[in-house]
Amino acid sequence: MMKYILLSIIIICTKSYAQIIFGTNNYIEYRQGNLPIIISVPHGGNMTPSSIPNRTCNSAVTVTDANTIELARQIDSAFVNATGCHPYVIYCHLHRSKLDCNRNIADGACGNAEAETAWNEFNNFINSAQSLAQSQFGGKALYIDLHGHGNSIQRLELGYLLYDTELANTDSVLNTSEYVGYSSIQNLVATNVNAYTHSQLLRGPFALGTLLGNAGYPSVPSQQIPFPGTTTNYFSGGYNTAHHTSYVTGNTVNGLQMECNYANVRDSYLNRKLFSDSLVSVIQKFLVKHQTINFSNCTLTSIEPVKPLDDLLISPNPAKDYIQISYNNSVTDFEIEIINTLGQTVFKTQNQTILNIEKFERGLYVIKLTDQHKNTKIQKVLFQ
Ligand SMILES: [Zn+2]
Incomplete structure (x- = not known):
């Protein structure tokens, strides 16, 4: 018949599954990929189990980053469409009122054992992803801690652990060893194949922010917007950026906190898709330019x-x-x-x-x- x-x-096509692992109670989700890209999503969760009390310690912030889990899933799909391979993605599904996955464990979990378990799993999955990505790509990998900001200026805020006041300095100041030592891309400064300086990697013609700006997504810092100004509540990067990038001695992963504005970036399915496609294209350009990473070589772990x-x-x-x-x-x-x-x-x-x-x-x-x-x-x- x-x-x-x-x-x-x-x-x-014969490519590519992401292996999916859930942590305890499904609070944390880990998608093991096969690209030198690690994305964490700490503030998009909506699970509010009654077994974890609402966070009140240390002036806890509990506002969530709307649509960032949806955005990361679409970025994942955009990578697959462009390369046939997946990035590594780690999601925190607990609502920020229960756990803040971009704080230290004391402030993030507020002493609750269940939340502490989820916090440990979130960070362990990031560490595991970074180890795998580094071993697959000779120590080269890019980490993005993905967020959404509520600031009024609609632009991407890229946090390299440099404060707004620090970014206001001249290029020559940013290129001093002192300022490079503050940076979450200091490994890239030391190893990029064109010997670009720190300031060039932050806001030169081939900086991530500049490439995003050229793609229609205004970003700071960038060649177009070299520094944020000191009255804009700019996000310079938090716990994850400080603990999962080359800011940490011995870690070769370069990374940043990417704070996405709402309009045109994460406000609708279509806009998320357009942004995801552009971001994937920009990241490929960025990593090919600075680290000669060949995406067609991604090995598949089916x-x-x-x-x-x-x-x-x-x-x-x-x-x-x-x-x-x-x-x-x-x-x-x-x-x-x-x-x-x-x-x-x-x-x-x-x-x-x-x-x-x-x-x-x-x-x-x-x-x-x-x-x-x-x-x-x-x-x-x-x-x-
Ligand atoms: Zn956030």
Whole structure:
């Protein structure tokens, strides 16, 4: 019996699952990737278990960074679309009223054991991700602690552990060993292949902020906006930036706190997607330029075997918006499931021959076929 399924698939791709690990009570989520990029998301969570009292210690800040988990997931997808590989991403799902994952453990967990466990897991996952990324890419890796700010000026605030008053200095002051020693990209200053200075890496033509500004996302510091001014509540970087970057002696990972403005960056699905695509393009340019990291070399750590679907034939169709899948088997009782790169099932059907695929976003998917004998086969595809 022949089954026909219509899907919009162009390229068959053999890449890439992220391995997903959840911490205790699912408060912390770790996606082990295979790119030299580590992203943490400390303030986007919304879990408010009653077993953890609300934080009140040490003038606790409890406002969350809206849509930053959603943004990180879309950045993850944008990396997969651009490279076939995943960044490492660590999410804190506890609401900031229960745990602040960008503070030291005393201020962040306020003495609650359950929150302390989550805090330790969050930081241990970052350490683990950095070790793996460094071993895969010869010690080179970029860390972004992803946030959202509520300041009125709509621009990205890039925090390299330099205060607004420090960034107001001249380039020559920023290039002194004293100021380089304050920086969360001091390894990059020492090792970048063009021998660019600290100030050039902060606000020269090939600085991260400058490349983002050129892509339509005003950023500070950058060539366009060299320093934030001292009345703007600029975020210079917090606990994570100070503890998971080359600011720490012996750590070669360069990093920053990225505070995203709301309008045009994280306010809607479409704007998050546009920003994610631009950010991924900029990060690639930045790392190729300064560290000659070749993204096409990302090695894939698949947690599921990839087997061809012997009986499920995917053939490109001249029409751009779909291809034909023929299921050529006598099996009459079967299930087809389509799973996105986040591990979410986006389509599932039993014994059905035609699928309307138009609702799917561009990206990598897995088609999983299970017959009545519970035999399972999977195939990875890229929807364009
Ligand atoms: Zn934040």
